[in-house]
Amino acid sequence: MDALNALIMLANFVLIPATAYGSQLALGALGITLIYGILRFSHFAHGDVMAIGTAVVILTTWGLQGAGVSFGVLPTALLALPVGIAFTILYLLAMDRVVYRFYRRVRAKPMVFVMASLGVMFVTNGLTRLLIGPGEQRFADGARFVISARDFRTWTGLSEGLALRSTQLLTVVVALIAMGILFYFLNRTRSGKSMRAYSDNEDLALLSGINPERVVMITWVIAGTLMCLAGTLYGLDKIFRPFTFFQLLLPMFAAAIVGGLGNPLGAIVGGYVIAFSELGVTYAWRRFAGYFLPPDWMPEGLMQILPVDYKFAVTFAILVLVLIFRPTGIFRGKVI
């Protein structure tokens, strides 16, 4: 019984939140890794494009709610997603047309692209604030819980509760579906194969008659879809605030680099590695240990490796360690 209680507690405070957070990071990191693999630059505007896409989803959701449309137990935001995704894709394509295409034509160095994306980041940053303001927005509706902590205790008679929010379940399900479709696309379809070819060797791909502009466009379409999905799921599960999305840039990049830049599978694994480390390292293990240790062995302290304030430091530490000892990342991606 003690072991079961300990397991439930761990699931409640670490496993479930980390899985949901990891899925959100993985979706973001997938976009980063695709852009890095195919367009060959670090897309610094990622977090802010996520924010503006999510802002459009939120505005559409409010419109739908105002019109009396709802999606039953599921959040109305899911109905608004297509609008947001379409907007994000159009926005990225417009940015590509206005900014990146020029540098591609002059074959600029990757660093120039990175700086250009930094500029896009600032512009997007401002546009998001103009569109929806700098404050916090909540747009989740529908059923809040699949399992609520208090009901769980009543049903099972255990002393520990287990909470599973519907947005957490939704995040994981949607992320898995999106990843499945992406891998099918990359490995089985003609366009996907041409993207991988372009990523492996640009000149050889051009010689085989692959249209580079088409590959670039498809990359933005996929990346835009992933960004809007990641942003909306994060906003539904936690909160939406433009600045918070900007801050997500660090863990998302860390996830992509840890997994191996340019490697989609790596981005997914990296997302979960970052999420589980952040929560695991800052979790206080005292009560967990208490279920296994005899009462007099119970430690005085909280058994916390790092205080919660250092959550971002964990991400940094992992990033630095990976860059020093295995710069290609877990799955042998590209070296920055």
Add this chain to the structure above:
Amino acid sequence: MKKLVLASAISALAAGGAFAEDINIGVILGFTGPLESITPGMAAGAEMAMSEVNAGGGILSGSMINSVRADSTCIDSAAAQAGAERLITSDNVVAIMGADCSGVTRAILENVAMANGIPMISPSATSPGFTEFDSGGLFFRTSPSDARQGQVLADILVRRGITSVATTHTNNDYGLGLATAFNEAFEAAGGTVTATVPHEEAKGDYSAEVGALASAGGEALMVLGYVDGGGSMISTAWDLGAFDHFFVGDGVYGDDLLPRIGEAASGLVGTVPWAVGAAADRFVEVYTEAGVDGASSYVAESYDAAALLMLAAQAAGEATPAGIAANVLNVANAPGEEIFAGDLARAVQILAEGGEVNYQGATNVELIGFGEASGSYREFNVVDGDFATVQYH
């Protein structure tokens, strides 16, 4: 020769000051800086008390009160000290109403006011640090120390039979000061604080903080911060089933709180500074008539601070810094006739006739310890989705 002329000129000026009809009182507040939105109201509150006294014929048989403003900036100690220096040396103020923020107030007190022997009454410096600081009887405040709120919160927990609590506070001086005050008071009363975890404002996710607190355990969660981060901590802790009972400090109280925390409100209890009864009612009448927005932050405390300085001068029988400093506590506390907002002229009259007053003012002023407001707090809980008063402390 030159020196002699200068010296006689100065003594003539000083003598002139002493015999002049008018009495200058400094009002030093952060008219620029982080508090610039509320300081005009605070200054208006203080000057409302001065005009009320002037309209009733002034103090000390006809001396009128002048307000001289200076800028404390709230954050820049050097600028605040220069402003206070100017008030004392060139405007000859006998006392200072201010300053506002705890940091600059401390700087002015230590480096300017104490050096010149000028008494100060701050309407809004709530740092517990002042309680221990020996100002030589020159410093008073009409807002209660956060140490007092920590004590009130600890008492509430003890009375409700709670013996162990986990504390979380917003990560700044206010949060840390209040959390330290509460933890000390609660442990002194025999309670156990299982953990103290800081939280940042405006984050996306608070489950890690809640996880650490839950692991430490405790019968309730004490949240000392603001509506934003504090509200998110409460809703996260409720969702994860980590805590069922929540206690909050004044910063978490606000209209935005209840929609944010949903069902968790059913187990919420908190404190917020609150003036009640005749004092509050009378002050509403006074500021409505004067056309001042008295409901804004610290306007009532500013009114009381200025009123206390004037009444202390009258009680001393002379408008000197030493006389005012020595009489603030006499007019603020019992015994004597209770004086509310709008009664200032009558209070001056009573004092002039040799009687005693017990100034209540707009906030039920009661100065304890070195001379800080004991403060009245409203203990609230949530009934049917709205804040309800449990009792006043």
